[in-house]
Amino acid sequence: MWNPDGSGRHAPVNLSTHSSSSSSALLNNIRAERTAREEQRKREAAATVIQSLWRGRSAAARVQNELLDAFERGQFPSVERGVRALVVLLGQDRPATRQRVGKILEAWTTAARQVDGAGHPAFAAGLTDPEYLLVFALVCARILGFVSGSPRTQLAAHLLSSLDAFLEPAAWGAVPDAQRAAFVTVLASQQWVETGVKVLKDLVAASLPKRKHASLQPLVRLLTPAILPITTDSPFVPPLVNVLLAVPSLASSIPITSVPYLSTHLALFSALLPAAAANPELLSQNGLATELGRTHFLANLATFGINGGLLARNGRQGMTDWMKVVGTVIGTLGEGWGQWVERAGATGAAGAHTRALARAAETIDSDDEAGDGRKVHRPVLPASVSTKLLLLTSSDQLATLASFVLNSTSPGLLGDFADFVLGILKAFRGSTRWEATLDAVLEGKRGRASVKQLWREGVRGKWDSSRRGWDNWQQNPNTSVLLLLSHVYSHFLLLAPDDEFFESQSNPLSLDEVKELSTIWRDLAFWGYMNGVAEHPSSTSGTDEVRSLFTRAVTRVAERNARRKFAPDNFWVMQTDLQGFVEAVKDEDHVLSGESEEHQEGPRYRPRHLSRRQLAFSSPRIGLLNNLPMAIPFGTRLQVFREFVRADQERLGISRYDRRTRHKATIRRTNLAEDGFRQLNRLGPALKGTIEISFVDKWGQEEAGIDGGGLFKEFLTEMSKEAFDTERGLWLANNSNELYPNPHSYSTESHQLQWYGFIGRVLGKALYEDILVDVTFAGFFLAKWLGRQSYLDDLASLDRELYNGLVKLKNLPNPEDLELYFTVTEDDFGVARSVDLVPGGSDIAVTAANRHEYIQLVCKYKLDRQIAQQSRAFFSGLSDIIDPTWLRMFDQQELAQLLGGEETPIDLTDLRQHAQVTGYEDGYTPQLFWKVVAGFTQEERRSLLRFVTGCSRPPLLGFGYLNPGFAIRNGGADTERLPTASSCANLLKLPDYKNERVLRTKLLQAINSGAGFDMS
Structure with a gap:
């Protein structure tokens, strides 16, 4: 009966006569059977090979035994017949028969060396027969192979002596050179030299320190047989080059009497080196x-x-x-x-x-x-x-x-x-x-001539100043000459003081040639940063190492020029289109900032630190600015610096109206430095934000006024005066009144190091806010700001007397006469002590060979080690505010200008053009003022500028960039009063003088009295 739910259905019946197994299973079975048959065929083939090998070895052993028996029964009475049998006999080396073979070889070689009545050895009788000669060669090679199995035995010594006799040139007089060459070819094909070197190493190991193994003498002669001179096409050349000459201490491993023979017959300069030079593989x-x-x-x-x-x-x-x-x-x-x-x-x-x-x-x-x-x-x-x-x-x-x-x-x-x-x-x-x-x-005149030759024959006129020169670097055949010249001349620049550089008798190149070479360095380095370096073997451009070399060399020349000018203005600037350069740098900086913030773990204000090399790879233009800044116009770099600061302020949300970045400080004028340190040092990098200053006068009253930036500028100016006062003990001044950290131990105390860090942040804040500070640092210390090493010429800005002494030492014919050692004397508050420049320096005498190391180590100690802790603290504070990469865009002189303005005469026309004059009913007093100032000396003009702005040097790029601008305001009708100034606003308050003499007298009295803010 049918059920609607299907429960009454019968199970399906398969009426097919086929198996139910799938076709895939059937294919697997077929594949397995095929694999099994293939494996069986391989086993059978392997068995055939094994059986064949066994039969062959068995047959060879049987033949060898038969030959051994024949030899022992005396069936090979002649040397010539014996040599053919020996070829077969020595074809297989079996331990079981080695002793029997050895006895036969001893007997045969003895017989072969027997001489006839004419003095001819028995083996030489058939040397003119080409067939015998080749068989004889095989026998010799196989005898040497037999010796390599146990080279220290008496039998081995006899066989080596016999081989030496076989290859004695006197026995080969009748043999043509062609047959001798064929003989040598057979020896080489049987690895004659390789086998001989194996024996040599074994015998060397068996030798006593002062008694070489006796068999080494004949063996050395065998390695370079004299029967045929070795030429470049000799088959012995490759193994002599890369086997024999690779033996450790070859000359001292062999008997001393064998050294002259080997030196003569090795054909080192006539064959081996020419062949190796032609075939470097x-x-x-x-x-x-x-x-x-x-x-x-x-x-x-x-x-x-x-x-x-x-x-x-x-x-x-x-x-x-x-x-x-x-x-x-x-x-x-x-x-x-x-x-x-x-x-x-x-x-x-x-x-x-x-x-x-x-x-x-x-x-x-x-x-x-x-x-x-x-x-x-x-x-x-x-x-x-x-x-x-x-x-x-x-x-x-x-x-x-x-x-x-x-x-x-x-x-x-x-x-x-x-x-x-x-x-x-x-x-x-x-x-x-x-x-x-x-x-x-x-060295010497020859060295100077070599430099000239490298330049004039290998470099001058052979380099393209465009980017093609760098992009096709690997394809220029003159690269190695330029590299060597760059290394050598850069080394000269490192060692030579300025006087030697500018002396034509000392400098290998003329100044015009130096400029031309510097142009090549500059151009190649520039395109190296802009286009990048080779990152894979197939690249044709230069490498990072090459780019660094050129950068280092051109920088050293530019530093010379900065100290003593010999190149025209803008000589170092690349003549290329810089349109959009600043915007491109901003984009690169934005990308770098994003990457830095992703990985940054620390305070909000922590700057990022990247090496010059890292910047060159990740950001071409920033890398260029940090490594080769002189190639970009100074104005462009200054604009980039300001853009970096502005972008940094945007990143951090710094705004005068943002309470999160605003900090207040109450400063007593009588304790300005101490109050500034106590209240602002704890801010660390947050000092970048807005600082509102309230001054308290000497009577304890808070001065009126809201700090809109001017009061902080005044604080910064006055703070700098106190912080850099040499009486405080943190700073010393050289003969040019330039400052550097005090090297005495007092300055390394914890509290003093905190002061160095604070001063670094204060100067960083001045740079950050574009406030000029009236302070001048020693050149070597400014170089440290830029991350550059200190050298001999930098020492002149610290200790001129020591510098002159080291220059004399450098050129002294016999420095040993001075009896100097690798030490320096350190004076710490009147106590002198000797300091080793290197471990054990007090025992290392200064000689002509090591004086350059001594000079540089003295410089390093004086310029680096003595002030290492102070410098680290200072730069740590500075880098809290200013990213070190920003400063590396400038050289030492430019950095000094960035801090305190230009060390140039004050341009009165520029000042008058940008001055803002207000409050006078007529223009008479301002006209008198400009007339009086026009009659000032440069020193008096600098005093006026210091009186009004707090800094005696004009701003970078002119007074149009002074912020706030220079201003003159009517100071009232009372002409008995002195002029006053608000340096925080760069404002001169000039009473309405009507008499030129009175104006001049009052103005000079004011600017020379040091009076300033709040006098009015």
Whole structure:
């Protein structure tokens, strides 16, 4: 019966005769069966191979046993018949038969060396037969292979001696050179040199320190057989280059009597170096595939080439090949290689001194951001190897090469020399040898001539000033010469005081040539920042390291020009379209600010800190402004600075009407500095906000007035006068009355360091608010604001007497006569004590070799170490207000102008044009005023400006940028009164004088009395 819910339905019945299994299962089964059959075929094939190999080995063993039996029964009476049997016999090395084979070889070689009545050895009888010759070559190679299995035995010594006799040139007199070459080819095909080096290493290990293994002498002769001179196309050349010369301490590992033979027959300069120079792939194979192997290779080259005198005796081609090979190999060495080598050679007390100087050298003239911080772990290097390697940087070797290049007319030689020296500089970066190499290139008249040659033959006229010069950097064939010149001349700029730079007898280049070279540096560095650096091997543009080098070099020249002008105005400015530059910088800064705030963990006012290198990568224009600011006009940079401040104020919501960023302070005029420190120091970065000042007079009464900015300006001006008073003990003045932090221990106390931090914030606030401060800092201290290292010329702004002494030391023929040591004497409140410049400095004498390190360490101590804590505190406070990247847009002189205005004569026409005069019924008194001021000296005009504005220097870019503007207001009809001023408003209150003499007298009396705010 049918049910509506379907419960009465029958189950479906499958009437098909097929299986219910799916087609996919069937395919899987087929695939598995196919795989099983394939595996079976492989097993069968493998079994066939094994069986064949077994049968072959069995047959070979059977043949070998038969030959052994035949030899032992005397069935090979002649040497010639025996040599053919030995080829087969030695084809398989089985431990079970090794002793029997050894006895047969001993007997055969003895017989082969027997001489006939004419004095001819038995083995030589068939050498003219080409077939015998090749078989004989195979036998010799296999005998050497047999020896390598146990080279220290008596049998091995006999066999090596026999091989040495076989290859004695006297026995080969009748053999043509072509057949000799064929013989050598067979030896090389059987890895003759490689096997010999294996034996050599074993015998060296078995030698006593003062007694070399006796078998080493014949073995050395076997490695360079004299039957055929080695030429560049000899098959022995590759293994001799990258196997034999990679043996550690090769010359000292063999008997001393073998060294002259090897030096003569190795054909180092006639074959090996030319072949390696033509085929540089040889220098990365076999033993030279590792850095350690290349290290021993260089040490061996130095032993034979420099110690052995071969380099000096091999002329133009020899020196060319030497520079190419050594330059290629040394260029492949890893970071820190030179320091590793130098430390290895530093043993005992002298070694400790060398290591101390090397550590100090790491901080001298280095681009700290250029390194990637990776450390390579290397094994201990024997001091003897290090000594040989350091010969590569010796002044004698470099002088030899440089003199040769000077006297050569070969067009490519200058590039080879540049590649060679650049390789050494790269390898020894961070060690004292880096500077020593540059010193050697610069040394004496020959050094100056080398610099001229690099410039005139390798650089001048060969560089495009457009962006193509940078974008196609890798394709210019003169890159290495420009790099070497940049390194060498930049080093000269580092060491030479200004007097030497401007002296034509000392400076390798004329000032016109310096300007032309600086233009090349500037252009390439500029486009390096604007277009970016190479980020992958296929890129043709320059690298970050190259860009940094050019930046450093052109900056040093620009600093010279700033101290003593020799280039025209705007010489450093790039002649390029800067339209939209400021807006582009603002956009980059906006992006940076967004990224900084995303990762920022700290107070709301905390500034971001990025290195120059980071900025160059992330923001090209800001990177340019921080690294190569002189390429952009000063006015443009000043505009960018103001835009940065304005953008920062917008980010922080700073507004005079915003209570959140407003802070009040009540300041007693009698305790202005102390009250300012007590109430404002705790604000930290919040000092960026609006500060409202209320003054309390000496009677304790609060002065009338609402601070609209003028009172704070006056506070800042007066605060600066007190804070920088040298009587307070925080600051000292040099002979030019320029200030720098007091280096005495008193200044490093906690409370004093807080004062340094507060003063840094106060000056930062002045910059932030565009308020000029009448203070002048020493040049070396301003350089620290910009994050720049201090050098010899900076010392002149601290201690002229010490500077002059170091300049004399630099040029003294025999500095050892002064008996100086790596120490300085420090005077702390009348107590003198000696301070080591490096660990153990009191035991390290100053010599001609290390005086540059001494000079720079003295500078570093005086300019950096003595005031390190004070400077850190000051700059920490300054950076609370002003981002350090903003200041790096300026040089030292521009920064001084940014702080206190321009050190230029006061332009009365500019002042009168922008002055606002109010309150006079007629223009007579203002006319008298301008007439009187026109008769003032520049010093009197500066006093007037200080009286009215609080600063004696005119504002940057002229009085049109003075904020608030210079103003003159009628001070009343009482002509007995003195003029007064409100410096907070840049306002002169001038009574309505009608007499020129009276106006002049009263005005001079007022400005020289120091009277100012609130006198009226």
